[in-house]
Amino acid sequence: MGCKVLVTVGNNEKREFIRKKFGIADKYIGNSHDSSFEKQFMKVTKGKGVDVVLNSLTEDKLQASVRCLAANGRFLEIGKYDMQMNKNLGLFSFLNNITFHGVGLDCIFREGPNSPQLKS
Template identity: 65%
Template sequence: MIRRETNGKGVDLVLNSLSDDKLQASVRCLAYRGRFLEIGKFDISNNTPIGMYFFLKETSFHGIMLDYIFDQSFDFRLRLQNLLLAGIESGAVRPLTYCTFEKHEVETAFRYMAAGKHIGKVIIKIRDDERSHRTVKPSNLLIDAAPR
């Protein structure tokens, strides 16, 4: 579909967190000299092979370890925060789509996510927001769970 919509060209940049066959499909979307940014750790940790064929298009692959940000200086994180806020303000950065399940729907949420047909994030709402005009520590909330 990407190839059809781009008249066979593909895309210049893929920001990927998908794994297995979806990873391979994402790589196939790259245009000549496209860049592939992998933010998921599953395929990196499992050393999933990517065919050398894809390098015929002079593509580049980059593993992006987002947890690296937390090891950086305050100035670096502040600069990144400002870039992100500017992107949100300009509309270049938009919120991810999401689907919310209630706390009693945990099994349903996991089954939905395991089906792999969702787009965006799956959220389990444990409680209503307790924020006020000041920061408050949430009250303890016990939830029944089966340890397995």
């Protein structure tokens, strides 16, 4: 689809796997153990940010992921930790016309793709 994919990984083994399996350049692979990927990804996108975030990072890394979102971007949260802990998200990012979706993968797997809740 012509998309550039930026990812975070937790170790060099995963970095190498992503590089070999999907041909993703090293500059598009960030560290998921701290928020350094925010600066890296904003530099790579020339300050624009990314259009879509599929996130499972927590705490300060979740906040950094939100800050990486471009204007009119879409954020899909598949992690549950921050939601279960009722962590604050902050509304400032929403001034850029972003959307935030909490996606309960466990509900999708439990109910199945034909669940009435998933059909529109």
